[in-house]
Amino acid sequence: xxxxxxxxxxxxxxxxxxxxxxxxxxxxxxxxxxxxxxxxxxxxxxxxxxxxxxxxxxxxxxxxxxxxxxxxxxxxxxxxxxxxxxxxxxxxxxxxxxxxxxxxxxxxxxxxxxxxxxxxxxxxxxxxxxxxxxxxxxxxxxxxxxxxxxxxxxxxxxxxxxxxxxxxxxxxxxxxxxxxxxxxxxxxxxxxxxxxxxxxxxxxxxxxxxxxxxxxxxxxxxxxxxxxxxxxxxxxxxxxxxxxxxxxxxxxxxxxxxxxxxxxxxxxxxxxxxxxxxxxxxxxxxxxxxxxxxxxxxxxxxxxxxxxxxxxxxxxxxxxxxxxxxxxxxxxxxxxxxxxxxxxxxxxxxxx
Numbered sequence: 001x002x003x004x005x006x007x008x009x010x011x012x013x014x015x016x017x018x019x020x021x022x023x024x025x026x027x028x029x030x031x032x033x034x035x036x037x038x039x040x041x042x043x044x045x046x047x048x049x050x051x052x053x054x055x056x057x058x059x060x061x062x063x064x065x066x067x068x069x070x071x072x073x074x075x076x077x078x079x080x081x082x083x084x085x086x087x088x089x090x091x092x093x094x095x096x097x098x099x100x101x102x103x104x105x106x107x108x109x110x111x112x113x114x115x116x117x118x119x120x121x122x123x124x125x126x127x128x129x130x131x132x133x134x135x136x137x138x139x140x141x142x143x144x145x146x147x148x149x150x151x152x153x154x155x156x157x158x159x160x161x162x163x164x165x166x167x168x169x170x171x172x173x174x175x176x177x178x179x180x181x182x183x184x185x186x187x188x189x190x191x192x193x194x195x196x197x198x199x200x201x202x203x204x205x206x207x208x209x210x211x212x213x214x215x216x217x218x219x220x221x222x223x224x225x226x227x228x229x230x231x232x233x234x235x236x237x238x239x240x241x242x243x244x245x246x247x248x249x250x251x252x253x254x255x256x257x258x259x260x261x262x263x264x265x266x267x268x269x270x271x272x273x274x275x276x277x278x279x280x281x282x283x284x285x286x287x288x289x290x291x292x293x294x295x296x297x298x299x300x301x302x303x304x305x306x307x308x309x310x311x312x313x314x315x316x317x318x319x320x321x322x323x324x325x326x327x328x329x330x331x332x333x334x335x336x337x338x339x340x341x342x343x344x345x346x347x348x349x350x351x352x
Contacts, residue, residue: 010064017057024050052218073205080208083194090215091187094224098179102225109147110161111227114266115178116148117159118169127156127316149317156316163309164264164302165229182231186224189231190214192238199245229266236262237274244278244295252291256298263299264306 026032027046034042079086098104106112120128130138132155139150139157150157159166172181190211197210214220223231236258243255262271279295282288 007064010060013060014057014064017053017060020053021057024053076205076208076212078208079211080194080204083191083207083211086211086215087187087190087194090190091183094186094221095180095183097221098183098225102179104179106227108228109143110229110266113147113159113161114165114169114229115227117161117163117166118173118178120158121163121166121170122173126312127158130155130157145317149313151316154316158313158316160313161229161266162264162268162306164261164305165232165266168232168261168265169227178227179225182224182226182228185231185235186220189220189235189238192235192242196238196242196245232265233262233270236265237271240271240275241278244282247282247288247291249291249294253294253298256295257301258298259295260299260302260305263302264309268306 023032024046028034034046037045106115116128120126130150132152135144135150135152135155135157139148144150145160147160148157149160168185169178169181172178193214194207194211198204198207201207220231220234223234239258240255240262243251243258247255259271259275262275265271279292282292282295
């Protein structure tokens with residue numbers, strides 16, 4: 001019965017990958033259009049991801065037809081037995097990839113914003129100062145207010161995102177090794193995934209599989225080599241879960257502290273959506289309700305930093321300081337438009 005279920009899952013993966021390939025083939029040819037995509041999304045998704053979809057289909061077909069599980073099971077046993085060695089080796093390889101493959105360079109403005117702010121923090125300052133008459137030359141008008149915030153009146157400049165990830169990068173900037181930040185977070189994430197899986201299942205082989213699936217994820221490896229904040233989000237959320245697996249007052253407070261950092265990594269939505277189910281579950285459990293107060297107390301530092309940063313960002317932008325809570329919330333939590341939904345659906349097909 002278990003083998004039958006496994007085969008169904010394998011062929012379901014083949015079907016989903018084939019659907020993804022069909023989607024790319026139909027796009028801009030028959031019934032679908034990428035007209036609502038921004039130029040960079042259109043290029044990346046229709047060129048690189050279209051090729052990757054064929055590779056994924058080939059891998060799923062190989063998995064469905066593979067009939068010799070012994071070598072893979074041996075690998076799983078090794079991973080389950082030596083998770084620390086594997087995570088350390090993975091960290092080293094991803095750090096090397098950050099230098100050799102990613103060339104230690106923030107390729108997108110999302111990455112550059114955090115790197116920019118971390119260098120400011122590493123210099124002991126809160127803002128950079130540029131010549132006022134050069135603001136429009138140094139910060140492109142379309143990016144001023146989107147990725148960076150620079151004032152033409154004062155010349156002060158900061159990142160537009162919240163400062164948590166920049167704070168994480170700062171010690172690595174001081175060590176002249178910013179490329180090591182996300183690689184180190186990836187190593188921690190692998191250990192946490194192994195530990196959490198082992199705690200939930202009590203099965204070392206299941207923990208080994210979880211470790212293998214993590215290391216085999218292209219998104220996981222790419223984030224670990226990049227300067228995106230997503231690796232920090234994943235690791236923080238995993239640490240949050242690990243602390244709440246067997247909660248005590250101190251662990252709940254620690255989970256709140258980790259969550260408070262996750263809230264301000266670049267914006268609060270990812271962790272807020274992740275944590276709300278855990279908080280709701282604790283609220284519905286009589287034995288765990290007593291841990292809600294220390295959990296909430298742990299969130300206070302990050303919430304304070306986040307609100308202070310919003311006000312500071314407004315000041316840097318030379319705008320009125322009177323920002324209401326409603327305006328802050330409406331600027332963060334907004335309904336997606338049709339273009340964003342199209343892109344999200346597209347990316348989901350690629351990920352699957």
